[in-house]
Amino acid sequence: MIGTLVVDDDFRVADVHAGYVKSVTGFTVVGVAQSAAQTLRAVQERRPDLVLLDLYLPDEHGLDVMRRLDEVPTPPDVIVVSAARDLASIRRAMRQGAVGYVVKPFGFALLNERLCAYRDLRRRVAALSTEGSQAAEQSDIDALFALLGGSTVAPAPKGQSESTMRLVRDAVRHAAPDISAVQVADSVGISRATAQRYLVYLARHGVIELRLQYGSTGRPEHRYRPRRG
Amino acid sequence: MIGTLVVDDDFRVADVHAGYVKSVTGFTVVGVAQSAAQTLRAVQERRPDLVLLDLYLPDEHGLDVMRRLDEVPTPPDVIVVSAARDLASIRRAMRQGAVGYVVKPFGFALLNERLCAYRDLRRRVAALSTEGSQAAEQSDIDALFALLGGSTVAPAPKGQSESTMRLVRDAVRHAAPDISAVQVADSVGISRATAQRYLVYLARHGVIELRLQYGSTGRPEHRYRPRRG
DNA sequence: TTGCGGTTTTGCGCGTTCTGCTCACGGACC
DNA sequence: GGTCCGTGAGCAGAACGCGCAAAACCGCAA
Incomplete structure (x- = not known):
């Protein structure tokens, strides 16, 4: 099970997102936060594997919060969830290692797709770690990075572009x-x-x-x- | 031109890597560093766009250095270059937003491929930023993340002049x-x-x-x- | 309630045009 | 003189628009 922390300053939106996450097999919601302070405390106490992070928080910007998430003993992965569609935020989120970026408002399908992609990534990592040799090949590493992009689209339908x-x-x-x-x-x-x-x-x-x-x-x-x- | 800082504790290896980088069109080497301290100073002074970062440095671990690179005004992107093939390092590099991870030793072809992928990513970002609307679509964001995977295309400029x-x-x-x-x-x-x-x-x-x-x-x-x- | 005609939309085969791939030719560099 | 790299020609097939037939609904009358 992938423990997830849902962060949004609007608790109704957070609830909706939490509902989405819960209905994806393999995911559980270990907490909901509405501010930067709550997020940091929840991450330290509940040790989530993943954080759905909003950027507009009342006390601090989400991207600044994200940077401080690395300092806990078991840093979580982050999927940014925001209405902000400016390139600077997107670029910074990528640079700070977000595994995804979805713009609000979004439907279940989109989040489901991202969560499944993230689950695949984790599965792949787990498979590699249980394999006898601790040394990953370059091709394995490439595969992991490719999963970051997500196998978003079916590559080629027949007769369609x-x-x-x-x-x-x-x-x-x-x-x-x-x-x-x-x-x-x-x-x-x-x-x-x-x-x-x-x-x-x-x-x-x-x-x-x-x-x-x-x-x-x-x-x-x-x-x-x-x-x- | 993409200003690149090459980091490796072995100066001969660093020189080889710098030579590789220089021969990829669109890239220049703005500096070479052999320690964490040199790296941080060079990043602050030369403001590179990209850092080829070794993990085994004499004074500090590369991944710790990487975390501090975010604190400069214009944080660079990072491609990790290391002989370390353990999953923990790879995973942490990904979480910290590395745009690539290549295991030493490697040939020119591999680095060239990664640099080309990174150049494509930058081009894509630049194209989006000059488009009138500052608001990026979800599909644009997806495309950016997909470029992180890079394995999408074989960047071999073969059979072309x-x-x-x-x-x-x-x-x-x-x-x-x-x-x-x-x-x-x-x-x-x-x-x-x-x-x-x-x-x-x-x-x-x-x-x-x-x-x-x-x-x-x-x-x-x-x-x-x-x-x- | 049930059947029938009318209406609007979907679904599909076919022809058309452009793309992408393969293979063979020509020049340059050894 | 051989080998390799880049180009040109030709062909299979990819992806579109057109037009017709079937589908699926409504209204009305028996």
């Missing part, structure tokens, strides 16, 4: 609250048929959600939305 | 607002196949940007444009 996939996914992600196939086609600049092909693929793989819109005459319209818990 | 690369790059740079593969081929005076080979390489390494042109029937055309606002 990565660029178009991103366009369609972003179109759905920015649509509020949902969007139809023709709207996606119009927004991206592709034909309806192509848009539908990609939407079906994304829905089948759980990246987006499908809802049927009834009411008017004719066949019900498929409306897509980004996956929320 | 430097002069042709410049020709293709300049052709894209002077095209407004974007240009197709056949147009590049026509403009430079090479075949379409060759132009495409170079364009793919440049796009993969973040020098130019790729956009798909939809609308007409048939496979969409790849249109390339230089990276900037």
Whole structure:
């Protein structure tokens, strides 16, 4: 079990995040903190493996807190969870060794993906440490760093391109609250048929959600939305 | 140019590494250090972008040095260079935000690959920072973390020449607002196949940007444009 | 309640165009 | 004269748009 500390200045948001974490197999929530002071104390007392760290805290900036997390005997890993999307914060988080960075607000799917990637990383580390030879090969190290990036996307669907996939996914992600196939086609600049092909693929793989819109005459319209818990 | 500080307790090894770094286009060596104290001073004085950090230093362990590098005004990135292959060191280096970990002894090819990956990462960051909106998308952040893994592409510039690369790059740079593969081929005076080979390489390494042109029937055309606002 | 026509949307095969890969040719450097 | 590196030509297939048929709903009448 991966003990996780959830940090957010808004306790309702923290609760939602904690709920997400709990429903991912292999993860438990060992505490919830709403300030830098609470975070540091919780890390020292509960010894979490992972911290979901918000950056906007009332008493201190999250990235400064993060730097001090290294000073405890068993420093936790950190996934930054913030509405801050400026490059400076992202870059600094990376430099300080964050294993992930998700922008709020986000749905369950995104966090689930990151947590699973982190779980894979830990599993790989555990597998290496139990192997007879204590010496890791360069290829093992490379594999670990590659897991940091996360096997985020399925590399190559058949007959579909990565660029178009991103366009369609972003179109759905920015649509509020949902969007139809023709709207996606119009927004991206592709034909309806192509848009539908990609939407079906994304829905089948759980990246987006499908809802049927009834009411008017004719066949019900498929409306897509980004996956929320 | 990416200013690099090479750190190794053995000055001959440091010299070899410095030679490697210098021969990678885009990198310069701004200093060489053989101890923790020298490293810290050099970082403060020379402000390198990147540090090739050995772990076995006479006065202090490299990972402890690394932690203190964050405290300077412009903290550098770190690639760990060490004969230590134990999981604890590797794990801690990752947690502290190392962008790479190469085990000694290694050849030029390996270091070259890592440096190229790091250069791609910087280019990507620079491209994002010059884009009008300061707000990065989640997908952009994901891409940045994926570049940390680096194993995404084989950065072997094999079968390509430097002069042709410049020709293709300049052709894209002077095209407004974007240009197709056949147009590049026509403009430079090479075949379409060759132009495409170079364009793919440049796009993969973040020098130019790729956009798909939809609308007409048939496979969409790849249109390339230089990276900037 | 059930069946039928109308309507709108999805789903799929097909043709089209561009890409990416493979292989053979030509020049340069030994 | 052999070997290697970069290029050009040709071909399989990747990824799109078009158009039609089937699907799935609603309304209405029997």
